[in-house]
Amino acid sequence: MAKPKHKHGLPTRQQILDFIASSDQPAGKREIARAFGLSAQEKIALKALLKDMADEGLIDSAPGRAFHKMGGLPKVTVLRITDVDDGGNVWAVPERWEAEGLPVPRLRVRERGKRSALGIGDRILARTEEAGKGWIAHPMKQLAKGDELMLGVVRREGDRLWLEGVEKRERRQYQISDAGDAEPGDLVLAEKAGRPPRITARVTQRLGDPFAPRSFSLIAIHEHDIPDRFSEEALEEADRVAQQPLGEGREDLTHLPIVAIDPADARDHDDAVWAAPDDDPQNAGGWKALVAIADVSFYVRPGSALDKEARRRGNSVYFPDRVVPMLPEILSAEVCSLKTGEDRAALACHLQVAKDGALKSWRFTRAVVRIAANIAYEEAQAAIDARSSPQRKLGSHEESPAAEARDPSFRWDDALVEGALVPLWACWQALAKARDKREPLDLDLPERRVMLDEMGRILSVAPRERLDAHWLIEDYMIAANVAAAKALEAKKAPVMYRVHEPPAREKLVALKNYLETWGVKFALGQVIKPATFNQILDRIGDVDFRPQVMEQVLRSQTQAYYAPANHGHFGLSLGSYAHFTSPIRRYADLIVHRSLVAAYGLGPGGLTADEAAGMERIGEAISRLERRAMEAERDTIDRYVAAFLAEKVGELVETRITGVQNFGIFATVEGIGGDGLLPVRDLGGEYFRFDEAAKKLVGEDSGDEYAIGQMLELRLAEANPVSGALRFELPEGRYAPPPGKKPQRVLKRRGRPPNIRHQGKRR
Numbered sequence: 001m002a003k004p005k006h007k008h009g010l011p012t013r014q015q016i017l018d019f020i021a022s023s024d025q026p027a028g029k030r031e032i033a034r035a036f037g038l039s040a041q042e043k044i045a046l047k048a049l050l051k052d053m054a055d056e057g058l059i060d061s062a063p064g065r066a067f068h069k070m071g072g073l074p075k076v077t078v079l080r081i082t083d084v085d086d087g088g089n090v091w092a093v094p095e096r097w098e099a100e101g102l103p104v105p106r107l108r109v110r111e112r113g114k115r116s117a118l119g120i121g122d123r124i125l126a127r128t129e130e131a132g133k134g135w136i137a138h139p140m141k142q143l144a145k146g147d148e149l150m151l152g153v154v155r156r157e158g159d160r161l162w163l164e165g166v167e168k169r170e171r172r173q174y175q176i177s178d179a180g181d182a183e184p185g186d187l188v189l190a191e192k193a194g195r196p197p198r199i200t201a202r203v204t205q206r207l208g209d210p211f212a213p214r215s216f217s218l219i220a221i222h223e224h225d226i227p228d229r230f231s232e233e234a235l236e237e238a239d240r241v242a243q244q245p246l247g248e249g250r251e252d253l254t255h256l257p258i259v260a261i262d263p264a265d266a267r268d269h270d271d272a273v274w275a276a277p278d279d280d281p282q283n284a285g286g287w288k289a290l291v292a293i294a295d296v297s298f299y300v301r302p303g304s305a306l307d308k309e310a311r312r313r314g315n316s317v318y319f320p321d322r323v324v325p326m327l328p329e330i331l332s333a334e335v336c337s338l339k340t341g342e343d344r345a346a347l348a349c350h351l352q353v354a355k356d357g358a359l360k361s362w363r364f365t366r367a368v369v370r371i372a373a374n375i376a377y378e379e380a381q382a383a384i385d386a387r388s389s390p391q392r393k394l395g396s397h398e399e400s401p402a403a404e405a406r407d408p409s410f411r412w413d414d415a416l417v418e419g420a421l422v423p424l425w426a427c428w429q430a431l432a433k434a435r436d437k438r439e440p441l442d443l444d445l446p447e448r449r450v451m452l453d454e455m456g457r458i459l460s461v462a463p464r465e466r467l468d469a470h471w472l473i474e475d476y477m478i479a480a481n482v483a484a485a486k487a488l489e490a491k492k493a494p495v496m497y498r499v500h501e502p503p504a505r506e507k508l509v510a511l512k513n514y515l516e517t518w519g520v521k522f523a524l525g526q527v528i529k530p531a532t533f534n535q536i537l538d539r540i541g542d543v544d545f546r547p548q549v550m551e552q553v554l555r556s557q558t559q560a561y562y563a564p565a566n567h568g569h570f571g572l573s574l575g576s577y578a579h580f581t582s583p584i585r586r587y588a589d590l591i592v593h594r595s596l597v598a599a600y601g602l603g604p605g606g607l608t609a610d611e612a613a614g615m616e617r618i619g620e621a622i623s624r625l626e627r628r629a630m631e632a633e634r635d636t637i638d639r640y641v642a643a644f645l646a647e648k649v650g651e652l653v654e655t656r657i658t659g660v661q662n663f664g665i666f667a668t669v670e671g672i673g674g675d676g677l678l679p680v681r682d683l684g685g686e687y688f689r690f691d692e693a694a695k696k697l698v699g700e701d702s703g704d705e706y707a708i709g710q711m712l713e714l715r716l717a718e719a720n721p722v723s724g725a726l727r728f729e730l731p732e733g734r735y736a737p738p739p740g741k742k743p744q745r746v747l748k749r750r751g752r753p754p755n756i757r758h759q760g761k762r763r
Contacts, residue, residue, distance in 0.1 A: 010045050011036045013053055027075075073105060073128045079137055081109070081122040090118050092126070092137055107137040118142070120192045120199055150192055150201070151222045153210055153722050156184040163190050163201040166210075166219050166722050174201040182206045187215060187722075189222070210722050214456050216639040217319035219722070220632040227313055228324045233305040238328040241299045241306070242335045246345045246368055247603060253348060254370040257420040258292055260338050261473050264376035267323045268316075269338045270294040270584040272371055273476050274420070275427035278352060285355035287427040291480035292369045294336040295345035296583035297593040297605040300327065311618070314625025316585035319636050320450040325585070332584050338371050347593055347602075349480040349580070353427055357434025362483035366602045372420055377469040383417045384425055384468075424472065431475040439531035441557075441571040443550045448673045450640045461644045461672050477581045478572065484580035484592055485566075493599035494612045496591045496619060498579045500560040500569045502528055507556040514552050517694045517707060518545060530573045545709035548656065552708075561623040562588045564615035587622050591615075638724030641674035645726065646719040652731055657710045660697055662690040665706055667714060667728055676726025678714060683730065 011019070011032070019035060020027045027035075029050060033043050079092035090109035107128065109118065118124065118139075126137040152163040154176065161176040161184065174192060177200040182188045187210035190201040207222075209215060221228050230238075260272040275289040300306045310326050317324040325332040338344050348367040352360040375383075446463035453459050481498070488495045503511075505524075512522045520540060526532065533553045540546060557571065562579075569577040580596075583589040591607065598606030611618070645653075658675065659666035665678040688697040688706070696707035706712075718727040 009036075010038070010042050010049065013049075016050075016053065073107075073130075073135060076125065076127050076140070078143065079107060079109070079124050079126050081118050081120055081124070082106075084118070084120060092124070095123060105135050107135040109137045109139060111139060119194050150190055151219060152188060152190060152201070154179060154182050154184050154186050154188055154203070163188070163203075164722070167223060172199075174199055176201050176203060178202040180204075180206065185209070187219065211643065212456075214321045216643070216721065217322055217636050219639065220319065220636045221317075221324065223635070224628050224632040226317055226324055226628070226632060227309075230309055230328050231305060234309045235328055237305045238330050242330050244299075246343065247298065247366070249366070249603065250345070251348065251365045251367040253290070253292065253346070253367045254343065256290065256369075257372040257416070258290065258369055259372050259380075259416075259420050259424070260374045261377060261380050261469060262374065264378065267318070268325070268332050268336075268584045269371075269374055270296075270336065271473075271477065271581045272338045272346075272369065273424060273473070275353075275423045277423070277426075280352070283352055283354060283360060286360070287353040287355075287423075287430060289351040289353055289427050289476065289479070291349040291351065291476055291581065292338070292346040292367065293349070293480070293581055293589075293593075294338055294584055295347045295366060295593070296327070296331075296336050296590055297347070297597055298345050298366070298603075299331055299336060299605075300590065301605050302594065302608045302611055306331075310587050310590065311621070314587050314622040315629050317629040317632055319633065320452055320640055321456050326587065327584060336584050338369065338374075340371050340374050343368050343370050347596065349483055351479055351483060353430055353479070355430055357430040357432065357437070359479060359483060362487060364484075364487060364596050364600055364602070366597075373416060377467055377473075378465075380421060380472075381467045381469040383421055387417065387422070424476075425468075428472040428475055431479060432471070435475055435478075438573040439529070439534060440573045441530040441553075442534050442537070443554055445547070445550055445554065448637055448641070450637060450644075458640060458644045461641050463671070478574075478577075481577055481580050482574060484596060485576040485578035488578070488592070488595055488599055489576060491599035493595050494564060494607060494615050495566070495576075495578050495595065496562055496564060496588050496615060497566045498560060498569060498577050498588070499563050499565075499567045500571045501558045501567050502570045503556045503558060507558075511552060511556040514695065514708070515549070517696065518549070518709070520549075530571060544711070548658065548709040551658065559627075562619040562626075563623075564619060587625075588619075591618065635724055638674065639721050641669075641672060642719045642724050642726060643721035645669065645672070645674055645716060646721060649716050649719055651716055652713050653716050655712050655714050655728065657706060657708050657712060660690070660695045660706055660708060662692075665697070665712075665728075667712060669716075669726075670711075674719075674726050676716075676728050678728040678730075682717075 015036075016032060019032060029043075029047060032050075033046055038046055073094060078095040080095045081090060081092050083091040090111065092107050092109050093104050107126075109124070109126070111118065123143040124137070124139045125141040125143060126139050129136045129138065150163070150165055151167075152165045152174075155162045155164050155173070161179050162173045163176050164173050166187075174190075176190070180203045182203045187207040188203045189205040189207065190203045192199055192201050194200050207215075207218065210219065220226070256274050258272045258274040260269045262269055270293060272292045273290065274292070275287050278286045278288045280286075280288075300310060306327065313324075313326045316326045316332070327336070336344075338346070346367045346369045348365050348369070350363045350365065352362070354360050444466060446466075448461060449464040450461050451459040485495055485497065508522075508524055508528065512524055515522045515536070518540070520536060522536065536553070537546065537549065540549060560569070560571070566576060568575050578592050579586055579589045580592045581589065583593050591611070594605060594607035594611065597603065654670045655667035655676075656670055657665055658668045662680070664680045664683075666675055667678060668675050686702060687700045689700060690697055694707065696705050698705050713731060714728040715731055716726065717729040718725075720726075
């Protein structure tokens with residue numbers, strides 16, 4: 001047992017956490033009291049302290065009343081075997097895991113003997129050990145059998161039924177021992193049991209047709225364990241707080257023509273903007289601007305049922321056919337959403353913008369706002385463009401049927417355009433100057449947009465158009481986010497920063513090697529700034545492989561995260577940055593709102609001392625949940641794209657190589673997206689050498705190259721909407737090796753496939 005340094009008086013929270021972490025055996029209340037030499041009276045206080053720490057999410061209790069750090073594992077716990085890989089490694093997860101927002105740890109089971117006696121679904125009592133960034137489990141006792149659930153599709157082969165997993169990484173199929181009422185083609189939940197090579201599956205729930213509208217997002221929700229149902233307590237609380245009055249002491253901003261500019265298919269509206277020339281003589285030629293954000297902290301109080309649900313989700317998850325909101329719909333889509341003509345509670349960021357775009361001052365108030373109009377990006381852009389087009393008649397709404405269909409109160413009229421949009425655009429020109437001066441990372445990569453009809457069927461998949469209106473809103477939001485971070489710093493209040501660190505050296509080395517394949521020089525000895533990457537793109541100009549270079553630059557960047565320690569935002573070239581503008585859909589923004597409310601004394605709903613103490617833990621949790629949401633959204637888009645392309649199976653499609661490995665070529669369908677593999681076994685007879693540094697395959701005899709960025713006309717051989725995976729073949733079809741000859745692991749083919757356009761330097 002590890003001995004603490006101090007043995008007199010009640011230990012602090014940190015001392016208890018340190019003791020639990022360093023203890024070589026389970027540490028319960030008795031062990032903690034003995035280690036710190038507590039008196040009988042102090043033991044009573046210790047019990048209350050441990051309860052407080054559990055309520056704050058700092059510790060959790062294991063079976064036997066031993067404690068462990070929240071997010072960690074008990075020294076001894078029950079595990080469930082979830083996988084036995086081809087190398088014989090056994091993997092397990094805790095059977096009980098209640099650390100909300102933290103991912104379930106995966107442990108490698110270290111067994112005695114060469115061959116595993118454990119199979120999927122088995123339960124063990126094990127001693128756990130943290131090793132590096134992972135965990136190891138030492139089995140102590142095998143317990144009664146358990147089950148492992150997976151999501152899959154029922155397939156029939158001959159007289160047997162098989163379960164095909166929906167995840168791309170799930171390559172094995174499992175024979176179904178009990179199909180229940182499921183039929184071939186059904187999407188099901190099933191239990192896995194047994195040990196290799198006799199792992200079987202038993203269907204526990206039939207979910208229906210995986211190709212039906214809305215099924216693709218349902219798959220992602222199940223696959224990523226995204227909570228999509230609110231507790232009764234949270235729903236009742238939402239109904240109750242939705243009825244409360246907006247509160248006293250709010251600044252009245254209902255007279256300002258504030259507008260909310262969002263995507264046409266936006267499910268919620270949590271930000272709105274306004275600007276006007278500044279009448280302050282100290283800011284001649286400058287602007288005063290307002291960024292009004294839904295005052296979610298007024299409705300969702302710390303420690304409430306709504307707060308616990310929001311923290312458990314971390315953020316809203318957006319799919320083409322639905323949204324899984326962070327807050328119940330009565331708040332996210334109604335009471336908190338900034339809608340035309342409705343009085344709404346807002347946290348207002350008042351900005352003073354200099355004529356060169358610099359932020360001169362800022363202040364925050366709780367306010368009541370009345371939105372003049374909810375406008376789609378396309379509508380706002382069309383209105384501004386129409387001012388310079390004599391053919392466009394602003395006074396008529398008939399030229400924008402989409403606007404009338406979405407918002408009956410919206411009209412193309414001079415008062416709205418001249419009084420709201422024109423000043424916004426003028427102030428934005430100043431903000432854009434400041435953006436250009438600081439030179440943030442400029443990667444204009446297209447975003448895929450899936451359009452569905454009323455029945456949820458796919459109409460189209462295409463890149464989303466990028467307009468000046470998008471940049472305008474983005475720059476206003478960035479300005480407000482910077483102001484929020486700096487305002488809290490000035491008050492010495494806790495900040496949940498949005499951190500984006502500079503690229504790691506190994507990523508820069510990989511980028512350097514990649515750029516050399518295009519003949520582009522990149523010096524590693526220089527000070528790396530966002531402008532460094534912009535200059536690379538400026539040098540190569542508007543070439544065909546520009547999107548691939550932008551993609552590689554993006555891959556060289558670190559992943560942004562949330563934390564209370566400020567390390568700046570590299571991509572935006574900003575020293576202080578926090579997310580403030582989307583509290584309806586991001587818990588990080590709600591934390592920033594609460595800190596502002598407390599720091600400025602704006603009333604109820606401010607950040608509590610417990611939240612302030614747990615900022616690092618909250619940041620880690622919501623960062624993980626954000627990554628989970630991004631993966632679920634990306635996987636769902638991939639499934640929609642695969643479903644859209646399924647009708648083109650057998651056809652030739654124009655693709656661009658996005659990755660090269662020794663086992664094959666990854667390519668993306670131009671203009672649509674959707675990544676697929678051209679396996680080496682399908683490529684033919686000539687031997688190809690894999691150049692790992694240059695990420696290319698080079699023919700030994702012909703010198704032909706397959707490299708990232710090349711355009712290839714390939715045949716779409718398979719499009720699997722359930723997994724989102726695509727597979728390509730050469731235009732002449734799949735290569736079959738001669739009888740008695742095995743296909744090579746390294747690429748071989750017979751001659752050059754037609755329609756290859758070489759764009760890289762040939763070696």
